[in-house]
Amino acid sequence: MKHSVIPVGTEAPDSSALAATAELGLTEFRAIAAIMQEEARIHLVESKVTLVHSRLSRRLREHGLTRFADYVALVRQDPVEREAMVVALTTNHTHFFRENHHFDHLRQAALPLLQGRVRLGRPVRIWSAGCSSGEEVYSIAMCLAGDAQASASWLRNGDVKLLATDIAPHVVEAVSRGHYSASTVEPIPPSYRSRWLRNEGDGHTVVDELRSLVTARVLNLFDAWPMRQKYDVIFCRNVMIYFDDAAKAELEARFVDMLAPGGFLYIGHSERLIGPAAAVMEPVGQTIYVKPGAAQ
Numbered sequence: 608m609k610h611s612v613i614p615v616g617t618e619a620p621d622s623s624a625l626a627a628t629a630e631l632g633l634t635e636f637r638a639i640a641a642i643m644q645e646e647a648r649i650h651l652v653e654s655k656v657t658l659v660h661s662r663l664s665r666r667l668r669e670h671g672l673t674r675f676a677d678y679v680a681l682v683r684q685d686p687v688e689r690e691a692m693v694v695a696l697t698t699n700h701t702h703f704f705r706e707n708h709h710f711d712h713l714r715q716a717a718l719p720l721l722q723g724r725v726r727l728g729r730p731v732r733i734w735s736a737g738c739s740s741g742e743e744v745y746s747i748a749m750c751l752a753g754d755a756q757a758s759a760s761w762l763r764n765g766d767v768k769l770l771a772t773d774i775a776p777h778v779v780e781a782v783s784r785g786h787y788s789a790s791t792v793e794p795i796p797p798s799y800r801s802r803w804l805r806n807e808g809d810g811h812t813v814v815d816e817l818r819s820l821v822t823a824r825v826l827n828l829f830d831a832w833p834m835r836q837k838y839d840v841i842f843c844r845n846v847m848i849y850f851d852d853a854a855k856a857e858l859e860a861r862f863v864d865m866l867a868p869g870g871f872l873y874i875g876h877s878e879r880l881i882g883p884a885a886a887v888m889e890p891v892g893q894t895i896y897v898k899p900g901a902a903q
C-alpha cells in the first residue's frame with residue numbers, strides 16, 4: 608500500500624515539501640497502528656492510511672524528516688513525540704447539544720434525581736469521558752442549570768461537580784478556557800445562550816458560574832482513574848468507536864464499576880454495550896443505560 612509518490616520535478620523540493628509528499632508504506636502504517644493500539648487502544652484499520660498520512664505529515668515536517676520510516680524510529684525512542692503522534696491521530700469532532708435526545712433525557716429523567724440527591728445533602732458527580740473541546744460538558748452544565756438564575760440555585764447550594772477528561776491536552780485546555788466561536792455556539796438554545804455565555808472578543812465565553820462547576824483534566828481512559836467517588840452520570844460518546852471490541856468491553860465494564868447504583872451511562876449513537884456491561888446495564892432510552900440498584 609502506497610499512499611502517495613514524490614512528484615518528479617525539475618527543482619529539488621525543500622524538506623517541508625518532501626515531508627508533505629512522503630510515502631506511507633504498509634510497514635510504517637502498521638508500526639504506527641501498533642503504537643496507537645499500545646498507547647491509547649485506538650484501533651487504526653488500513654483504510655485510515657490517507658487520514659494517518661495527512662495528520663502526520665506536519666509532524667514529519669516539524670522534525671525535518673522526509674521518510675515515515677525515520678518518523679517511526681523517532682516515535683519509538685521519543686516519548687514526547689509518541690504523545691504528539693497520539694494526539695495528532697485523535698479525532699476531536701464535537702458540537703454543542705450533539706445527539707440532543709440525550710440532553711432531553713438528562714433534563715427529564717436524570718435532573719430530578721440529581722436535585723433530589725442535593726436536597727439530601729449528597730454529592731453529585733458527572734463525567735464527560737473523551738470530552739474533546741468541552742461542548743459536551745457545557746451542554747450538560749446548561750441542562751442542569753436551566754435558563755434562569757433561579758433554576759440554577761440548586762447547583763449553588765449543592766456539591767455538584769462535572770469532570771471533563773480527554774487524552775489530548777489541547778482540547779482539555781479549550782475546556783478550561785470555555786471560549787467558543789459564534790458558529791460553534793449556534794446549536795445552543797437561545798435561552799441558554801443568553802444566560803450562560805458572554806460576548807468576549809470575537810466569540811463567546813461560558814460564564815464563570817458554569818465554568819467553575821467543571822474540572823478539565825488530561826486522562827487516557829486506559830490508565831488508572833484518579834477519582835475516588837462514584838459517578839451519577841457518565842457521558843462517553845463517540846469515543847469507543849475508535850477502540851476494538853476488547854478495549855470497548857474493558858472500558859465499559861470500568862464505567863459500570865465507576866457508576867453509583869441508579870447512575871446513567873450515555874454512549875454514542877453508533878455504539879453499543881458489549882461484554883459484562885451489556886449484562887448489567889438496563890437500557891432506558893436510545894443509547895442510554897442505567898445501573899440497577901437503589902440510589903444511595
Ligand SMILES: C[S@@+](CC[C@H](N)C(=O)[O-])C[C@H]1O[C@@H](n2cnc3c(N)ncnc32)[C@H](O)[C@@H]1O
Nearest residue numbers: 647697699700701737739773774827828844845
Ligand atoms: C469524536 S470526540 C467525541 C467528543 C464528545 N464526546 C462528543 O461526542 O461530541 C472523541 C474524543 O475522544 C478522545 N479519545 C480518544 N481516545 C482516547 C483515550 N484512549 N483516552 C481518552 N480520550 C480519548 C479524543 O481525543 C477525542 O477528543
